[in-house]
Amino acid sequence: MSVDPTLHRVLYIDLARRRFEVRERPDVFHDGLGGTGAAIRLLEEECPAGADPMGPDNPIVMAVGPLVGLFPLASKTVAMFKSPLTGNLGESHAGGRSAVAIRSAGYGALVIRGASASPVYLSVDGHGVRFRDASALWGMRSAATVGTVIRAREAGAGARSIMRIGRAGERGVRYACVVTETYRHFGRLGLGAVFGAKKLKALVVGGRRTFDVPDRKAYRDAYDAVYHAAVDSPLMKKYHDLGTAINVLPLHASGGLPTRNLQSGQFEGAEAISAEALAKGYLGRRIACTHCPVACIHLATLRLPYPNDPYFFKTLMIGYDHEPVYAMGSLLGIADPTGLLRLLDEAEIHGFDVMSAGVALAWATEALARGLISTADTDGLTLAFGDADTYIAAMGRIVRQPTDFYRALARGTAHAAAVYGGADFALTFGGNEMPGYHTGPIGHLGYFVGARHSHLDNAGYSVDQKAAAKGEHLTPEQAADTLLEEERWRQVLTSLVVCLFARGVYDSATVIRALAAAGVETTAEALSAMGAETLRRKFAFKRREGFDAAAMPIPRRIVETPSPAGPFDEEYIRRGIAHYMARL
Amino acid sequence: MVKRLSVIDTERCVGCQSCMFACVRRSGHGGLGGACINVRSAGGIRRGFLVVVCRACPDPPCAKVCPVAALSARPGGGVRLKNELCIGCGNCARACPFGAIFWDDAADKPLVCVYCGYCAGYCPYHVIALEDVEPEVPVER
Incomplete structure (x- = not known):
């Protein structure tokens, strides 16, 4: 069957x-x-x-x-x-x-x-x-x-x-x-x-369709193995308890939390916007995706008074995760959790990619401070790190686009920097804005070669962190090989489709057993080949549409701001990219 | 003493619907079709979740309105369904104020909890549990 x-x-x-x-x-x-x-x-x-x-x-x-x-x-x-x-x-x-x-x-x-x-x-x-x-x-x-x-x-x-x-x-x-x-x-x-x-x-x-399986008992047994691995796993407990924002404090401590447009890797306000502080002061509910017993989604309850109407309040439920806390928190210098949550709510109302919006606003803040743009461009807004109200107003402007500047910013940070200058501090990778991990060269290499420019593509940040913990220094070629191997396997997981937070649960043997219970006979070799083939096809599509790995600009800011992995240079990233593309 | 599925605390429900999948899996299938328990948002996920399942009423209205006695009161609370007698009229589903009689559209027959507790074994947050039905103690008037 x-x-x-x-x-x-x-x-x-x-x-x-x-x-x-x-x-x-x-x-x-x-x-x-x-x-x-x-x-x-x-x-x-x-x-x-x-x-x-x-x-x-x-x-x-x-x-x-x-x-x-x-x-x-x-x-x-x-x-x-x-x-x-x-x-x-x-x-x-x-x-x-x-x-x-x-x-x-x-x-x-x-x-x-x-x-x-x-x-x-x-x-x-x-x-x-x-x-x-x-x-x-x-x-x-x-x-x-x-x-x-x-x-x-x-x-x-x-x-x-x-x-x-x-x-x-x-x-x-x-x-x-x-x-x-x-x-x-x-x-x-x-x-x-x-x-x-x-x-x-x-x-x-x-819909509510039912699915047939070849062997009911084998299905139930395979299910139980995955279910118990998930609910008993310490990794999953971490995501359940504090959520993904658990990464904020360790990143700050190591110098890997992008702060004020990555002028620093440490944020003096990290404590206030950490998962621990948000859980203590604001966590109101934890929820799950369908069929996920882990429930990593954390909702903050924010009670806001109306300024001119005493005894009127609005109570908002606002989702938070590491990446939004980075993008609308440390990256914008927001140390006030109320300001952070209001920014996240505003991004949700307009329907922004909160990460890209945060990077765009951070770049604009620095561009204004350096005189590349003026308050005429910003429609009168004096963007400043730490000023949540002005960023909330600016998000509305990106939607309305009252000036040429906002029209440019609505096309992305890389586009705006191409028009107004400031590419050195525009945190973009092949045109997409940066995730919230400044862990070292391999994290950044991962963003450039990742098929969707997410920290979850190939976990370069994790390779940086593991290397730092062991005091190892990988060559760019070794780093690229590690990323490529991981990214190929992740094509398998995302073809099943399992959540990448469950990657520790779904090892090769578990995947094969679960697939068999679902009626798909396969082998580790076949899966591996499928992952590699899928990644090749994705890059073939990218190249067909003009992607040129060697031509991607590397923002100087990422090599200038010290990372937990110590200094690295553009050459490291260029060599890594070249090796990755050659081996693809 | 007879058992029933008890909803202990919906505030702890994360909406993963693992209980619903368990109910279907008990019959050897995947998916959500045919589940006798439903978890849905209480008017948007921000407000949390409702868990709808047969509460094993001591005096079940669904059984009273069955014209062919396919659904009968279970001694001690709840109901039993004799599928072969059911004519699919839907009276039972309309009579349940909780919406806890679900419907098998293909067979045009009701789906109702059998109080096995299999689902509760897959609730990591103790939202539901299989419990004894405590008999009501009469009060003096």
Whole structure:
């Protein structure tokens, strides 16, 4: 018996004609398993070379995998598209209810083509697609309210996902995200802008399908092994207790927490915005993605008085993680947790990739201080590290784009620096903004060669940290080899699709056992080959769309600000990039 | 003494739905279809979660409205379903104020908790538990 055949069903949606069809595509899933492996194959088919990322030819692919709906921590959806931020591969993963909802609606992947003439949202279930008018939802101030409206209007509570964009996506901000279930995101590389360009306000997916397995007892046994490994694992406990923001204090202590646009790796306010302080003063609820017993999502409760109305308060529930705390906290010099949480809430309302938005604002702050831009450019705002109110106002300006400067900033930090100068301190890697780890050369090398420029691509930060702990110095070639091996294996995990926080649970033997229980017979060698092949295909797509590893500018700031790994130079990173690309 | 599934504290629920998957897996399947317990947000995830499951009423309205006695009161609380008698009229589902009678659309028959407690074994946060149904002690009037 093979995998439940509903995995092979791909739902093709044409926004221009308002038509849909389902095609059986076992080929895509046999070769790529699902997730990343299936998505890159579908993207190759759907995206013509040189497509305008903001045009109707740019497809949106979302894929899930064979373990989704069957095993714990198989909780992610992989989205692929051409990125309007970098101009090449856009890949972004989100959890929430998205993955189980897509698979439970009876699909392995969705492909969204074309563009709608007027705002639309899609309601997808096992019967297909309903195209709903979204004119009334277009232009609403808050992405959260859009979720509330759709929640009341559509059926299927508990087994559906509501993915939507905010004003940032509508207005073409190149680092707009797609919000799912309020607190999870297709964050990186501008999927929200692609939604907006298609006039696609939201995508609701729901269903309650059951999946057959070849051997019920073997399935239950394999399940229990994964479940207990997950709930008993110390790593998972760490994510459950304090959440990903647990990294803030150790990074600060080692000098690896990017602070004030990475003018420093240490932040005197780190204690105040640490996971420990947020848990003590603000943690109000912990929640989980569907089928994840770990529950790493931490929500802060923020009670704010209305300044002119005594005894009126608003109480907000605001999600926080390491990357948002870095991007809107230390990177902007925000040491006040209330200011930090208000900034995170504002980013959520507009639907920004909070990481890119933080880096853009940090760069703009320094550009203003250095006289590269003036307050005429900033529409009167004097951006200053530590000033949350002005950053909140600036986020609104990036959406409204009242000046040329904000129009440039809405296209990304690299673009703005190309127009106004200041590339040396623009924290971008191949056009995408930096994650929150300044651990050393290998972390940065990882951002340059990572297929989606995330710290989760290849865990370069972790290689830096392990090398530092052992007092080792890897050559750039050794570092690149380590990153490549890790990144290949991560293509396997993201093709299943399991959460990368569960990588310690899903070792090769566990993956093979879980796949067998799901009806997929494979070997370690076959998985390994699949991972390498998937990564090659992703880079082939990137190169086809103009990615040139050797030409990527290296911001001087990353080699100037001391890192926990000690000094390193551009040459180290260049050699690492060259070796990685040669071995790919 | 008969058992029932008890919702101890929804404030600890993280919404992972592991209980729902467990209910389906007990019958040897993956996915969420056919689960006899439902976890959904209480009006948006920010407000937390509701856990809907049969509370094993001592005097169950769902059994009273079954026209063919497919659903009958279980001594001590809760109900038993004789699927072969059921005509799929849906009276039971409408009678339950909690929405704890779920529905198998393909078979057009109700789905109701059998109080096995398998789901509770997969709740890492002790939101639900299998408990004895304590008999009501009559009060003096």
